[in-house]
Amino acid sequence: MTTGDCLLAVGLLSLALAGLVWCATGPVGERVVVSDGQKVLYTAPLDTFIEVDLEGPLGLTRLRIDEQGARIIGSPCPLKVCMGMGPARRDGDILACLPNQILVEVVGARAEDAPYDLLSR
Amino acid sequence: MLRSRPFILVLLALVLAGTWWRLQPEPGQLREVRLLLGTTIEIVAEHPDADRLEDAVAAAFDEIQRLEWLMDPQRPDSDVARLSATEKSLKVAPETARVVELGLDVARRSDGAFDLSLGRLKALWGLDGSTPQVPGAQEIAAALQGIGPEALQLEGLEILKSDPGLSIDLGGVAKGFAVDRAVAVLGEHGVTSAAVNAGGDMYLLGSRGKRPWRIGIQHPRKSGAVLTSVEASNLAVVTSGDYERFFEQDGRRYHHLFDPQSGYPADACQSVTVLADSVALADALATALFVLGPERGLELLSAYAGVEALIIAGDGRMHPSSGWKTFVPSDDSGS
Numbered sequence: 001m002t003t004g005d006c007l008l009a010v011g012l013l014s015l016a017l018a019g020l021v022w023c024a025t026g027p028v029g030e031r032v033v034v035s036d037g038q039k040v041l042y043t044a045p046l047d048t049f050i051e052v053d054l055e056g057p058l059g060l061t062r063l064r065i066d067e068q069g070a071r072i073i074g075s076p077c078p079l080k081v082c083m084g085m086g087p088a089r090r091d092g093d094i095l096a097c098l099p100n101q102i103l104v105e106v107v108g109a110r111a112e113d114a115p116y117d118l119l120s121r
Numbered sequence: 122m123l124r125s126r127p128f129i130l131v132l133l134a135l136v137l138a139g140t141w142w143r144l145q146p147e148p149g150q151l152r153e154v155r156l157l158l159g160t161t162i163e164i165v166a167e168h169p170d171a172d173r174l175e176d177a178v179a180a181a182f183d184e185i186q187r188l189e190w191l192m193d194p195q196r197p198d199s200d201v202a203r204l205s206a207t208e209k210s211l212k213v214a215p216e217t218a219r220v221v222e223l224g225l226d227v228a229r230r231s232d233g234a235f236d237l238s239l240g241r242l243k244a245l246w247g248l249d250g251s252t253p254q255v256p257g258a259q260e261i262a263a264a265l266q267g268i269g270p271e272a273l274q275l276e277g278l279e280i281l282k283s284d285p286g287l288s289i290d291l292g293g294v295a296k297g298f299a300v301d302r303a304v305a306v307l308g309e310h311g312v313t314s315a316a317v318n319a320g321g322d323m324y325l326l327g328s329r330g331k332r333p334w335r336i337g338i339q340h341p342r343k344s345g346a347v348l349t350s351v352e353a354s355n356l357a358v359v360t361s362g363d364y365e366r367f368f369e370q371d372g373r374r375y376h377h378l379f380d381p382q383s384g385y386p387a388d389a390c391q392s393v394t395v396l397a398d399s400v401a402l403a404d405a406l407a408t409a410l411f412v413l414g415p416e417r418g419l420e421l422l423s424a425y426a427g428v429e430a431l432i433i434a435g436d437g438r439m440h441p442s443s444g445w446k447t448f449v450p451s452d453d454s455g456s
Contacts, residue, residue: 118336120338
């Protein structure tokens with residue numbers, strides 16, 4: 001085996017080990033996807049600390065992503081139901097402001113030990 | 122180099138296989154969310170044939186859209202809008218007639234705690250509009266004129282109004298009916314495992330892999346927290362709570378579940394969760410039980426075989442029906 005072969009083998013072995021770790025680490029890469037129900041308006045990783053204004057027909061809905069998850073902290077809608085929904089952090093969690101047509105979804109790998117599949121509210 | 126090549130190829134194959142495996146979506150599963158019926162509709166379905174699964178979910182959403190057009194009071198050409206506008210009677214689509222039939226049955230059996238003729242009252246409070254407000258006592262009394270279980274009569278596909286000014290609101294049962302129909306469409310396409318969730322009113326078809334679906338029940342006073350959970354398979358789960366839609370005026374909270382007797386938001390409960398074999402029935406019963414309160418609500422429920430409920434009273438106490446605990450998983454950590 002030449003020095004080049006050795007370097008290639010070590011490189012590939014490192015990649016294979018990294019891949020194994022990646023496979024075993026479970027629900028990583030969760031993202032927040034915002035749409036108007038049809039087309040995607042905005043997307044960001046769930047582990048990003050950010051506040052963003054999302055434009056709907058009524059005006060700007062303010063979305064905050066922090067250590068608690070994603071939640072709506074400002075809205076031009078009359079009843080502010082969306083602001084009372086609390087944080088979304090699990091895969092499949094949904095926040096929605098129907099009057100302003102803003103749909104916020106958390107997507108990513110699902111943890112098998114999650115306490116529930118869906119929330120009745 | 123020649124001797125080490127197989128080793129390198131094996132490593133390369135390992136890297137590629139690992140990457141491919143990690144990037145695969147969950148096999149045979151599709152999840153889609155749309156804004157319909159004034160809420161979020163989420164369908165999660167499984168089928169080994171991806172094309173067939175996609176067709177099934179699209180057909181289920183089409184069915185919900187079709188029913189929305191029939192029963193949306195904001196659409197001038199819907200059955201509900203035309204029924205509110207008509208003075209005497211109207212022939213409606215079979216689906217609308219079925220919803221009215223089911224709603225009238227729950228209205229009669231609940232002594233009017235559930236009511237399909239609250240359109241005027243709801244418009245007066247304006248909870249679906251941009252300027253909700255507490256109406257005057259005289260306005261409320263006027264809006265309650267002529268309502269009740271006998272306000273509508275169904276003869277075949279013809280609906281007769283006892284009072285020309287009655288405004289019809291099928292919201293308490295139409296959403297559930299649409300979910301039931303979507304589940305039926307999924308079944309017609311060969312789907313045996315699915316969840317159709319209309320803003321928390323849902324039907325769980327089959328199982329989630331090798332176990333039943335597990336459904337968290339929203340805590341009525343802790344936003345984002347789960348009160349308890351149930352395991353469900355071929356079952357409707359519907360929750361109605363005073364935290365869903367409300368406004369505050371002069372330091373007091375007014376929500377969207379009205380007592381037809383008083384014309385004001387009912388205050389006997391914080392939330393009600395109903396388990397039944399149809400979402401339409403669970404939807405109507407959840408509203409009726411919320412208005413009736415724990416004691417009278419559980420009395421009404423005893424007339425419905427196979428239906429269970431968890432009623433959270435106004436003081437926060439939990440009132441489960443006799444068979445509720447059979448749906449609660451043994452490791453449930455809720456209160």
